Amino acid sequence: MAPKCKTGCGKNAILKRPKTGDALCRECFFWAFETEVHNTVTAARLFRRGQYVAVAASGGKDSTVLAHVMKELNQRYDYGLRLVLLSIDEGITGYRDDSLETVKRNRDQYGIPLTVLSYEDLYGWTMDDIVKQVGLRNNCTFCGVFRRQALDRGAAQLGVDQIVTGHNADDIAETVVMNVLRGDIARLQRCTAISTGTEGSIPRSKPFKYTYEKEIVMYAYFKKLDYFSTECIYSPNAYRGYARAYLKDLEAIRATSIIDIIHSGESLAVRDAARLPTQGTCSRCQYISSQPVCKACVLLQGLNQGRPRLGIGKSSKVQERARETEGESGDRSEVDSATVTVGAG
Numbered sequence: 001m002a003p004k005c006k007t008g009c010g011k012n013a014i015l016k017r018p019k020t021g022d023a024l025c026r027e028c029f030f031w032a033f034e035t036e037v038h039n040t041v042t043a044a045r046l047f048r049r050g051q052y053v054a055v056a057a058s059g060g061k062d063s064t065v066l067a068h069v070m071k072e073l074n075q076r077y078d079y080g081l082r083l084v085l086l087s088i089d090e091g092i093t094g095y096r097d098d099s100l101e102t103v104k105r106n107r108d109q110y111g112i113p114l115t116v117l118s119y120e121d122l123y124g125w126t127m128d129d130i131v132k133q134v135g136l137r138n139n140c141t142f143c144g145v146f147r148r149q150a151l152d153r154g155a156a157q158l159g160v161d162q163i164v165t166g167h168n169a170d171d172i173a174e175t176v177v178m179n180v181l182r183g184d185i186a187r188l189q190r191c192t193a194i195s196t197g198t199e200g201s202i203p204r205s206k207p208f209k210y211t212y213e214k215e216i217v218m219y220a221y222f223k224k225l226d227y228f229s230t231e232c233i234y235s236p237n238a239y240r241g242y243a244r245a246y247l248k249d250l251e252a253i254r255a256t257s258i259i260d261i262i263h264s265g266e267s268l269a270v271r272d273a274a275r276l277p278t279q280g281t282c283s284r285c286q287y288i289s290s291q292p293v294c295k296a297c298v299l300l301q302g303l304n305q306g307r308p309r310l311g312i313g314k315s316s317k318v319q320e321r322a323r324e325t326e327g328e329s330g331d332r333s334e335v336d337s338a339t340v341t342v343g344a345g
C-alpha cells in the first residue's frame with residue numbers, strides 16, 4: 001500500500017523529498033517548495049513593493065522554475081513586483097537558439113515580457129566564433145565573463161531594480177568548494193551572499209539559495225513546466241564538474257552535505273589583514289571592475305587582436321599584457337551595447 005502524505009492531508013504520498021526525507025503528495029510538495037522559497041525571500045528581505053525585477057532566464061530548469069515561482073509568489077503574497085524575463089543569447093547554435101525558443105514560450109505561458117541581448121550585438125562575437133578561435137579549453141571563461149556583464153547591461157537598459165538568478169543550493173555549495181580549492185578569498189567571502197551588488201551595480205539575488213537542485217527538477221517535472229534540458233555543447237566548465245562530482249559523493253554519505261557547506265561558507269570570517277580587491281570602474285567601458293581594465297574588455301581585446309589567450313591567467317599579468325598591446329591592429333576593445341526587445345504575448 002502506498003504511504004500516506006506526511007502532512008496528514010489524507011492523500012497518498014508520491015515522492016520522498018530529498019531535503020527532508022518526508023513522503024509527500026504532489027500538492028503538499030508544491031506547497032512546501034514554494035513556502036520555503038517565500039520564507040527565504042522574506043527572511044532576507046529581498047524585494048520591496050513596487051520594484052521592477054528581471055528574472056535571468058536561460059530556458060533551463062532552474063530559471064524556468066524561478067520564473068514560474070516568482071510569478072506565483074508575487075500573486076499569492078502580493079509582493080507588488082513588476083517582472084520581466086531577461087535572456088542572453090550567447091550565440092551557440094544547436095543549444096542557446098533552442099533554449100531561447102523555450103523562454104519565448106515561457107513568456108507567453110506566464111505573461112511576462114522578455115528582453116533578449118546577444119553577445120554578437122554587445123561584443124561583435126558569438127560563442128560559436130569564439131570557440132573557433134580559442135578552442136574548447138578556455139571558452140567557459142569568455143562565456144561566463146561576457147554573460148555576467150551582458151546581464152548587467154540588459155538590466156541597466158531595462159531600468160530594473162534588481163536581477164534574480166536560478167542559482168540553487170547545489171550551485172552555491174560547488175562554488176564554496178571551488179573557491180576553497182583555488183584559495184580565492186575574495187570570492188569565497190561573497191559567494192554565499194543571497195544578494196550581491198556593490199555601489200554602482202544592480203543587485204543580484206538568488207531566491208533558490210537554499211533550494212536543492214533535485215527538488216527543482218521534481219517541481220518542474222510534477223508541474224509539467226516547459227524547460228530545455230540539454231547541456232551546453234561547448235562542455236560545462238571542467239573544474240566545476242569535479243566539484244559537482246565530489247559533492248554528489250559527499251551527499252550519498254551525508255544527505256545534508258550541501259546545506260552544511262553553505263552554512264560553513266556563511267560562517268567563514270576573513271582576517272582583517274587579508275588583501276581584498278576594491279571595486280572601481282573600467283577605464284575603457286566604465287563598467288564596474290576591480291582592475292583598471294575589466295575582464296570583458298581584456299578578453300575582447302585578445303579576440304580582436306587574434307591573441308585569444310591575452311585575458312587568460314593571473315590578473316596582474318593580464319593587465320600588464322593588455323596595457324602593452326593596447327591599440328595594436330584589429331583592436332576594437334570597447335564594449336558596445338544594443339538590445340533586441342521581444343514584447344509579451
Ligand SMILES: Nc1ncnc2c1ncn2[C@@H]1O[C@H](COP(=O)(O)OP(=O)(O)OP(=O)(O)O)[C@@H](O)[C@H]1O
Pocket residue numbers: 055056057058059060061062063064086087088089090147164165166167171
Ligand atoms: N543565457 C542566459 N540568459 C539569462 N540568464 C542566464 C543565462 N545563462 C544562465 N543564466 C542565469 O544564471 C543562472 C545559473 O546559470 P547556470 O549556467 O549555472 O545554469 P543552470 O544551473 O543550468 O541554470 P538553468 O537551469 O536556469 O539554465 C540561471 O539559472 C539563470 O538565472
